[in-house]
Amino acid sequence: MSSHPDRRIRGFTLIEISIVIALIGFMLGGVVMTVGVQRRQQQETEVRRTLADIREALIGFAASRPEGVPYLPCPDTTGDGVENRGSVNCAQAEGRLPWVSLGLGDSDSWGNRFRYRVSPEFSANGGFGLSAMGVLRVCLRSGCASGELLAERIPAVVVSHGRNGWGAWRVGGGSAPAPSSSDELENADGGDDFVSREHSDAGGALGEFDDRLVWLSPHVLKHRMLQLGRLPEAF
Ligand SMILES: [Ca+2]
Numbered sequence: 001m002s003s004h005p006d007r008r009i010r011g012f013t014l015i016e017i018s019i020v021i022a023l024i025g026f027m028l029g030g031v032v033m034t035v036g037v038q039r040r041q042q043q044e045t046e047v048r049r050t051l052a053d054i055r056e057a058l059i060g061f062a063a064s065r066p067e068g069v070p071y072l073p074c075p076d077t078t079g080d081g082v083e084n085r086g087s088v089n090c091a092q093a094e095g096r097l098p099w100v101s102l103g104l105g106d107s108d109s110w111g112n113r114f115r116y117r118v119s120p121e122f123s124a125n126g127g128f129g130l131s132a133m134g135v136l137r138v139c140l141r142s143g144c145a146s147g148e149l150l151a152e153r154i155p156a157v158v159v160s161h162g163r164n165g166w167g168a169w170r171v172g173g174g175s176a177p178a179p180s181s182s183d184e185l186e187n188a189d190g191g192d193d194f195v196s197r198e199h200s201d202a203g204g205a206l207g208e209f210d211d212r213l214v215w216l217s218p219h220v221l222k223h224r225m226l227q228l229g230r231l232p233e234a235f
């Protein structure tokens with residue numbers, strides 16, 4: 001006896017349909033994953049480009065002071081993007097990047113404000129000279145132990161709190177939760193030390209870290225002011 005031909009055809013068709021559905025599922029999963037990875041890469045590329053623009057905008061701000069003496073902008077401490085300054089000095093050394101005063105966009109790739117800290121000697125509107133000394137430091141780890149110092153005497157630091165956004169001011173108002181790792185906490189504690197290192201999302205002893213930083217070298221800043229005729233003498 002032979003099996004009924006229609007039943008055999010229907011049976012194979014159901015198996016084939018199942019395989020096709022499974023294959024489509026795998027392919028769609030792969031496409032979604034690829035799109036997600038591409039989106040992350042775009043955001044990382046975008047934030048690096050924005051941070052480079054911010055560095056140039058800070059130098060441009062210093063060079064274009066109408067009084068003819070260079071100084072850096074103060075942080076925005078009220079959330080309107082405009083620097084907050086007293087008659088001479090900044091209201092606070094740290095706050096949001098003053099994006100309006102700098103003519104920049106208002107957030108990083110993840111919808112958070114950039115954090116900005118500036119050394120007082122570089123932000124007083126009497127202008128800074130060749131002997132000006134920054135007080136900020138960037139290190140490889142929180143605590144800045146011996147051998148972990150990346151840069152010192154820095155005039156200004158800008159932080160994107162990265163994909164997790166922990167410690168950031170939200171564009172829509174309010175703040176994100178505080179970071180849980182000591183290295184990310186170093187970038188949100190309102191002090192003169194910051195951490196810049198490779199990213200780690202896997203937990204473990206070091207915990208998460210996805211912050212992106214840019215800072216001004218005092219030598220580059222002074223050299224640019226000299227080139228632009230904003231400082232009177234050579235080193
Ligand atoms: Ca972060």
Ligand SMILES: [Ca+2]
Pocket residue numbers: 185186187188189190191192193194
């Ligand atoms: Ca710190």
